Amino acid sequence: MPLRRKQTDWQSLGFTAATGLMTASIVAMVVIILGSLAWNGAAQMSLRFIFGGTKEGMFDAAQAGVFPMIFGTVALVVLMTICVLPVGVITAVYLSEYARSTSAVTRVIRGAINNLAGVPSIVFGLFGLGFFVQFLGGGIDKLFCGGELHYGKPALVWAAATMAVLTLPVVIVATEEALRAVPKGLREASMALGATRLETILKIVLPQALPGVITGAILAVGRGAGEVAPIMFTGAAYYLAHLPSHLSDQFMNLGYHVFVLSTQSPDIERTKPILFGTVLVLLVLTFLLNSAGVIVRSRIRARARQAHG
C-alpha cells in the first residue's frame, strides 16, 4: 500500500502563526513603550534636570529638576526593603520550617497572604493612612511627644511601611520557594549532627536560600519604586522646598510626580517633556536598583559555588 501523501496541516499552521503573532505583539508593545520613552525623554535629559531641584518652574521644561523625587524614591525603596525583608523572611521561615502544612492555622495564614497580594493598591494607601499615620503615628505623638504633631501625619516612614505591607506577599512567596528548594538531606544532615532546628535554619537553610530572598527583594523594589496609590495619603508630597531629613518628613517621589505633572499642569504641552523625562528617570532608576540586586545575588551564588574562604 503506498504511503499517504503529506497534507498541509492548516490547523497547526494557523495555531503556530497565532502564537507567534501574539508573542511578537508583546515584544512590539515593550519596544514601543521603551522606544517612545527613550526618544521623548532623552530631549529632557540634562545634568540640570537630574541633579537640580524644582522651584518655581515645576511645570516648565527649562527649569524643572527631579533630584528631590529621585532622592525620595530611593529613600522610600530602601526603607521599605528594610521593613519588608525581616517580616517577610521570618514569616516564610515559619511557614516552611515550623508550621504543619496541613493545619488550619497555616491555611488561614496562606489565605491571608494570597488575599494580601490581590488587594488593590489604593486600599493599601487608605489602610496606611488609617493604621500607620493616624493610629500608630497619632499614638506615638500622644504618648511620647506630648500631643505635638510629629508622627501623626503623612511621613516617609509611614509610606515605606505601607509599601512594605504591599510588597510583603512577594517577599514571602519568593523566600518560601527558596527555602523549599533547599534539599531535605541538608537539613537532616545538620540535625543528625546534633544541630537544633534553629541552628540548622541559620547555618544551613537560610544561607542556601539567600539568593531567593534577594529575588524577593528585587521584585519588591520593582513594585515599590513604581507604585503611587499607597503613598498618596501616607507620605508623598506635591512639592517640598527641602529634601526630607527625618523619618517623619514628607517626601517627593517620581511616580507621584508623574501623577502631579499630568493632572495639575496649567499647560500640558509645555509640561510634556518633563513628563517623559520623569518617567524615563523612573524607569532607569528602577532598572539600576534591580541591577544592584541582581549583582549582589550573582556574587552570593558565585561565592556559594566556590568555597567559603
Added chain:
Amino acid sequence: MDNTNGKPIVEISGLNFWYGPKQALFDINLAIQPNRTTAFIGPSGCGKSTLLRCLNRMNDLNDEQRIEGTITMHGMNIRHPDVDVIELRKRVGMVFQKSNPFPKSIFDNVAYGLRIQGSKKNHLEERVESSLRRAALWEEVKDRLQESALSLSGGQQQRLCIARTIAVEPDVVLMDEPCSALDPTATAKIEELIQDLKRYYTIIIVTHNMQQATRCSDFTGFFYLGRLVEFDTTNRIFTNPANKQTEDYITGRFG
C-alpha cells in the same frame, strides 16, 4: 566470630512504629553489640530504614509518626521524654543514602558538628584532620581543605559525610544504604573503611546489597514487611538461615 552474648550497646524491645495509619514496624526485638557492624537487610519498604531512623530519633521530624516500645542505649531509654534529642544525635551519628555534604568548604563540613558543640579553634584543626584520616580521605584532600565539598567525587563526598559524622565522636554510626549511589570502586573503599571504623564505633548499616552485608558485617537482621524475621551472626544468616523466608531472600528467590 564473637557470640551474641556480650553486653549490648543498643537494645530494642517491643518496638512498633506507624506512619499515620500505616504500621511500618511490628514488635521488633533486637540487641546491638558494641564495636561490631550490624547489617539490616530486606526488600524495599520492609522497615529497615525506619528502624534505623528510630535509633537517633530522626523520625521525630515527621509529624505523622507514632511509636511504641523501648530503645535503650547504654541501658538508658532514648525515647524517654527527658532525653535530650540533640545530645542523643551527637552520640548516634548518621550517614545517609545520598551523600549530602553542606555547600561549604571541605574543612567547614567536617568542622560543622564540632563548631555546633563549641569546639575551640586550634582543637578544631586537629579533629578535622584526624576525622579525615579515619575516613581515609585525608591524603586526597589535605591540600584543598578550603575548596568546596561539592567539588569532590561521589565516593569522596560520601567519605566526607562519614568524616563529618565521626568528627563529633559518636558511639554509634548509623549508615542508611551508604553505597547505593556509588560505583563499585568507591563502594569497595567505603566497605574497607567500615571494617576499620568498627574498632572505634558501633556501626549499623542498612543495605540492599547482600554481598555487602557478608563482606562488612558481623551480625545481620533480615526484615520483611515490617517484621524482624531473623537475627543472627552474618555467617549463620548467609550459610545456614533458620527461616525459610530468609533463605529465599538471600538466595535471590524474591526481593
